Amino acid sequence: MSWEPIDVATEQPYQVLIGSGVSRLLPEFLDGVDRVAIIHPPGLASLLPAITAGLEQQVTAIRVPEAEAGKTAEVLQGCWEALAGAGFTRSDAVLGLGGGATTDLAGFVAATWLRGVRYIALPTSLLAMVDAAVGGKTGINLSAGKNLVGAFHEPFTVLGDLDFLETLPPDELRSGLAEVLKCGFIADPAILDEFEAAPAEAMRPGSDLQARLIRRAVSVKAAVVSADLRERTSDGSQIGREALNYGHTLGHAIERQQHFQWRHGEAVSVGMVFAAELARRLDLIGPDLVERHRSVLGTAGLPTRYTDGAWLDLRASMSLDKKSRGSRLRFVLLRALGVPTIAADPCEGVLADAFLGLNEA
Known part of the structure; x- marks a missing residue:
């Protein structure tokens, strides 16, 4: 099966792939990577075996709270500590698996770990596919407001698998x-x-x-x-x-x-x-x-x-x-x-x- 890519011609050009089953292409975008951290909410833990099947990389799964509760400084620090504990280097990658809040957080983790590592977005909600995962905006919330702390960090690619929408509420x-x-x-x-x-x-x-x-x-x-x-x-x-x-x-x-x-x-x-x-x-x-x-x-x-x-x-x-x-x-x-x-x-x-x-x- 083939998917027609959508080009994003920014400073670091990348492509967005939209289609049924497109998540199966993940191994192609991890070439040269030794370790990959998959940041995900609890409700998507069941997807990990299918997502990681066939990966040669060492996988570190980092579970974060659902939705906006995951976009806090405390959760961000926990992600950094997990990367440090697993020995992540600048040649490794972070993958955001989830809705817009999770991809915002995961992108910011990638932007700030060792001043920037490869980031791949695997959005599972319609909102994330069309908005949060595309465009390079990453960040977390403060009590004073939403997305007040963040960075621009373009993804290496975005894989918008339409199969995920079949079970979306x-x-x-x-x-x-x-x-x-x-x-x-x-x-x-x-x-x-x-x-x-x-x-x-x-x-x-x-x-x-x-x-x-x-x-x-x-x-x-x-x-x-x-x-x-x-x-x-x-x-x-x-x-x-x-x-x-x-x-x-x-x-x-x-x-x-x-x-x-x-x-x-x-x-x-x-x-x-x-x-x-x-x-x-x-x-x-x-x-x-x-x-x-x-x-x-x-x-x-x-x-x-x-x-x-x-x-x-x-x-x-x-x-x-x-x-x-x-x-x-x-x-x-x-x-x-x-x-x-x-x-x-x-x-x-x-x-x-x-x-x-x-x-x-």
């Missing part, structure tokens, strides 16, 4: 679909068209349509990060990697307020509707595009409202967002479908009104 699949649909809003409207034409098929694991949408979303991210790996080119109408943060400013604040009990895609879904409401109030888009956000995301089973109403707490959290410049907030908005822009330091009254608009429709 429906809520996790929907969470990942939020990032797929985000790519439709910011860059590739055909994603939205195809989803709207057959939403049930798009949400069915193993369907040709879902595989096609995943590849389209990964291609969007690959193109964006190839042009702007380190998120430095947003200037005026030139929007670089920052465009990928659409919906994330409020989304990250919601995740923190919910103590990370909301899934990332759920929070980003609300964040995208908020961004659309804000863009409408700034006369960038019309009400039809705002409604399309609600319709598409709602059809996917994602939340489009936020009833907590704790605007002041959310506003304070947004000040810690990585896109902020000093005390000034920056929002990725749309000025047309597929055409992102940056709104710097919007009026506080407009922000609060856009938040209220979440629940008015």
Whole structure:
């Protein structure tokens, strides 16, 4: 079986392979490696025998907590200690097996161990396949906010095995679909068209349509990060990697307020509707595009409202967002479908009104 690679032409070029059974190619990407550490959550321990079958390398399995609970300084130090105990050198490799939180952590372990070793991402969730595992952003959380400590460290390769999605819980699949649909809003409207034409098929694991949408979303991210790996080119109408943060400013604040009990895609879904409401109030888009956000995301089973109403707490959290410049907030908005822009330091009254608009429709 062959898989058509998606090229990511960054400083250290690599490929993303998406397809059924693609994880079987792992041995090809460990050539010259003596040891490989597989960082994984407890629930995926059962996959290790199949993943490691046929490997000639010495394998060190490092079990870490599930989801965001694994992205802490304490867990990070435990991973370093495990590598030290196993005698890992710069010629060895780290593999991240799991969802987006695990691949974020594993990538940061690889980035910081001996100032950088080979990293391979083996994402098992839709969210990780289309977002976290692609692009080279790695990191951990602090109590003050999400992903505040991290590094850019490009993977050696990303193996997106669609077979893993067959057993993914429906809520996790929907969470990942939020990032797929985000790519439709910011860059590739055909994603939205195809989803709207057959939403049930798009949400069915193993369907040709879902595989096609995943590849389209990964291609969007690959193109964006190839042009702007380190998120430095947003200037005026030139929007670089920052465009990928659409919906994330409020989304990250919601995740923190919910103590990370909301899934990332759920929070980003609300964040995208908020961004659309804000863009409408700034006369960038019309009400039809705002409604399309609600319709598409709602059809996917994602939340489009936020009833907590704790605007002041959310506003304070947004000040810690990585896109902020000093005390000034920056929002990725749309000025047309597929055409992102940056709104710097919007009026506080407009922000609060856009938040209220979440629940008015």
